[in-house]
Amino acid sequence: MDSNNINFNELWSGQKIEQPDIKDLLLKIDKFKKYNRNKIIFTNVLLFSTSVFILLIWYYFQPQYATSKIGIIMMILAMTIIINSSSKSLNLFKIKFESVSNEEYLKHLLAIKEKQQFMYTTLMNLYFILLSTGISLYMYEYTSRMSTKMAVLTYVITWIWILLNWFYTRPKQIKKQLAKVNELIIKFESIQKQLN
Amino acid sequence: MLEFEEIYNTYWQKISRLCMGYINDYELAQDLAQETFIIVWQQLPKFRNESNIGTWIYKIATNNCLRQIEKQKKFSKTELPINLVEENQSNIENEVQLLYRFISELPEIDRIIISLELENIKQAEIAIIVGLSEANIRVKIHRIKEKLTQQFKENGLK
Numbered sequence: 462m463d464s465n466n467i468n469f470n471e472l473w474s475g476q477k478i479e480q481p482d483i484k485d486l487l488l489k490i491d492k493f494k495k496y497n498r499n500k501i502i503f504t505n506v507l508l509f510s511t512s513v514f515i516l517l518i519w520y521y522f523q524p525q526y527a528t529s530k531i532g533i534i535m536m537i538l539a540m541t542i543i544i545n546s547s548s549k550s551l552n553l554f555k556i557k558f559e560s561v562s563n564e565e566y567l568k569h570l571l572a573i574k575e576k577q578q579f580m581y582t583t584l585m586n587l588y589f590i591l592l593s594t595g596i597s598l599y600m601y602e603y604t605s606r607m608s609t610k611m612a613v614l615t616y617v618i619t620w621i622w623i624l625l626n627w628f629y630t631r632p633k634q635i636k637k638q639l640a641k642v643n644e645l646i647i648k649f650e651s652i653q654k655q656l657n
Numbered sequence: 658m659l660e661f662e663e664i665y666n667t668y669w670q671k672i673s674r675l676c677m678g679y680i681n682d683y684e685l686a687q688d689l690a691q692e693t694f695i696i697v698w699q700q701l702p703k704f705r706n707e708s709n710i711g712t713w714i715y716k717i718a719t720n721n722c723l724r725q726i727e728k729q730k731k732f733s734k735t736e737l738p739i740n741l742v743e744e745n746q747s748n749i750e751n752e753v754q755l756l757y758r759f760i761s762e763l764p765e766i767d768r769i770i771i772s773l774e775l776e777n778i779k780q781a782e783i784a785i786i787v788g789l790s791e792a793n794i795r796v797k798i799h800r801i802k803e804k805l806t807q808q809f810k811e812n813g814l815k
Contacts, residue, residue, distance in 0.1 A: 467809055469802065473775035475753040478673035478687060483665055490695055559696050559717045560704075563769065564788025566720040648726050655766040656789060 532599030681761030
């Protein structure tokens with residue numbers, strides 16, 4: 462060995478780390494399995510009950526106008542997108558190629574992060590557009606029965622809320638999420654450079 | 658198929674040392690090692706003997722280490738200044754701690770390479786795990802060992 466008289470191998474193996482009982486580990490695995498299963502169940506229940514709720518509105522209020530029906534469909538779509546994307550990103554996090562070389566793994570990680578970056582911005586925009594348009598369309602039938610003054614007022618209030626979401630909540634959400642992803646991309650890239 | 662328990666008992670110390678070299682934090686290293694074995698347990702049915710089981714496990718472990726930064730937002734290394742190391746520790750324990758500290762301060766890929774080398778993994782295998790050429794690995798190992806030796810000397814321990 463070229464390291465003069467220091468025996469690194471010996472020092473290295475001098476470190477002992479307590480080995481947990483395999484039963485503890487299996488217990489952890491079990492918990493992990495249950496956690497994943499519950500998450501999937503929860504997502505589906507949420508999606509199902511939201512849709513049922515909106516369909517019940519449809520059934521009980523019997524909207525007459527096509528605008529209301531289109532509005533309802535758009536709102537369901539918006540919610541489906543959000544729920545679906547959260548379970549999708551859950552899948553994305555579960556990388557199925559843990560046993561590739563470090564070099565390939567870093568490539569995969571970077572690709573995933575870049576996809577997340579894109580997906581997040583696009584989906585958030587789509588969600589807000591669908592939801593806002595859906596609500597506006599749905600309202601039309603009911604506001605058309607109000608006096609003009611009340612109808613205008615209702616729309617103004619709703620649109621203030623929508624614009625607030627669009628110009629404040631949406632960019633803030635996107636920025637927060639992207640900052641995290643961007644930071645990771647920079648870090649992974651710096652590790653990748655070490656391979657050159 | 659290999660028994661999971663057998664793998665666990667054979668590789669626990671090796672994998673946890675590797676994680677310790679990467680992160681130099683006892684608790685976090687233990688967590689990382691456990692995560693590795695959870696992945697091994699999940700993936701084991703898919704393991705076909707196309708590669709050495711050791712290589713396969715080390716790939717999973719090192720990739721899991723690389724991924725750690727994703728989760729370690731709040732993580733800050735608990736570094737003990739050398740002169741604060743307790744008096745009653747033997748010289749050898751001191752040196753073990755120093756070695757792990759110096760390794761964890763190397764660039765990420767170097768940490769992985771030197772940890773595998775010190776675990777007596779063949780350089781050809783290390784090349785497969787990391788995804789670099791064998792010649793490249795050899796050069797890197799040489800440089801890392803030189804650097805570590807120098808750091809030990811600067812600390813006047815040998």
